Amino acid sequence: xxxxxxxxxxxxxxxxxxxxxxxxxxxxxxxxxxxxxxxxxxxxxxxxxxxxxxxxxxxxxxxxxxxxxxxxxxxxxxxxxxxxxxxxxxxxxxxxxxxxxxxxxxxxxxxxxxxxxxxxxxxxxxxxxxxxxxxxxxxxxxxxxxxxxxxxxxxxxxxxxxxxxxxxxxxxxxxxxxxxxxxxxxxxxxxxxxxxxxxxxxxxxxxxxxxxxxxxxxxxxxxxxxxxxxxxxxxxxxxxxxxxxxxxxxxxxxxxxxxxxxxxxxxxxxxxxxxxxxxxxxxxxxxxxxxx
Numbered sequence: 001x002x003x004x005x006x007x008x009x010x011x012x013x014x015x016x017x018x019x020x021x022x023x024x025x026x027x028x029x030x031x032x033x034x035x036x037x038x039x040x041x042x043x044x045x046x047x048x049x050x051x052x053x054x055x056x057x058x059x060x061x062x063x064x065x066x067x068x069x070x071x072x073x074x075x076x077x078x079x080x081x082x083x084x085x086x087x088x089x090x091x092x093x094x095x096x097x098x099x100x101x102x103x104x105x106x107x108x109x110x111x112x113x114x115x116x117x118x119x120x121x122x123x124x125x126x127x128x129x130x131x132x133x134x135x136x137x138x139x140x141x142x143x144x145x146x147x148x149x150x151x152x153x154x155x156x157x158x159x160x161x162x163x164x165x166x167x168x169x170x171x172x173x174x175x176x177x178x179x180x181x182x183x184x185x186x187x188x189x190x191x192x193x194x195x196x197x198x199x200x201x202x203x204x205x206x207x208x209x210x211x212x213x214x215x216x217x218x219x220x221x222x223x224x225x226x227x228x229x230x231x232x233x234x235x236x237x238x239x240x241x242x243x244x245x246x247x248x249x250x251x252x253x254x255x256x257x258x259x260x261x262x263x264x265x266x267x268x269x270x271x272x273x274x275x276x277x278x279x280x281x282x283x284x285x286x287x288x289x290x291x292x
Contacts, residue, residue: 028062056224081204082225103281104209120192125156130198140248212268235267
C-alpha cells in the first residue's frame with residue numbers, strides 16, 4: 001500500500017500541471033490527510049480545486065479539525081451530497097457549499113412473479129448501521145408474518161449479529177451473508193420485497209438509490225442527505241432512530257397494505273429518474289465546473 005501511495009504522489013507531480021480543475025472526493029480524517037500533499041501542490045500551481053465531501057451528519061464531529069477547515073477555506077468550491085448538508089456546512093463552518101447528488105443508473109422493471117417475501121439489509125455491520133434495531137424489529141414481524149425472511153448481508157460485527165439472532169429465536173427466518181459484490185446485490189434487489197436502512201449517521205446512502213432504482217420499497221431512518229427527498233408513505237416508510245417497535249410497524253404495514261407498497265415502488269423509480277439520473281447529475285456537474 002505504501003508503494004502504491006508513493007507512485008500516486010509521483011504521478012501527481014506530472015498530472016496536476018496539465019489540468020485546470022482538480023476535483024477531490026474525500027472525507028474528513030485520514031482521507032484528507034493523505035490528499036493534503038496533492039491539494040497543496042494544486043494550490044501551488046494555482047489550480048481551481050473542488051472538495052467533494054462524502055459524509056453527512058458526521059461533519060459535526062470535525063469542527064475542531066484544523067486540517068479539514070484549512071482545506072474547506074482554501075478550496076475554490078466545496079460540494080456536499082444534499083441540501084441538509086449544505087445548511088450544516090454553512091451553520092458550522094461558514095462555507096457556502098454546492099449540492100451535487102450521487103447519480104444512479106436506471107434498471108428495467110422487476111418481474112413481480114419472482115419477488116420473494118424477504119426484507120433486505122446490506123451494510124458493514126456496526127452499531128451505527130442499526131442492524132440490532134432491525135433484528136429486534138424483525139422478531140416482531142415474524143410473529144405476524146412467520147413465512148417472511150430477513151436477508152442480512154455484510155461483514156463487520158457478524159458474530160454479534162449471529163448471537164443476537166439466536167437470542168431472539170429468529171435463526172430460521174434470517175439468511176446471513178458476508179460482503180456481496182455488485183452482481184450479487186443486483187440479484188437480491190431483483191427479488192426482495194423490502195429494503196431497510198437503519199443507520200444513525202450517513203452521507204447520502206447509495207443503498208437508498210440502488211434499492212429505489214429497482215423500485216424496491218424502502219423503510220428508513222431520516223438519516224443524512226436522504227431527508228431532502230423522502231416522504232413517509234409516499235416514496236418510503238420512515239421510522240425513528242433505534243426505534244425497533246416503529247420499524248416493525250412500518251414493515252408490517254408494507255407487507256399488509258398493497259396500495260402503499262405499490263405507490264412507494266412507483267414513486268421511488270420516478271424519483272431516481274427525475275433527480276438522480278446520470279444525465280441530470282452530469283448537467284449539474286458541468287454547471288459547477290463552468291461557474292468556478
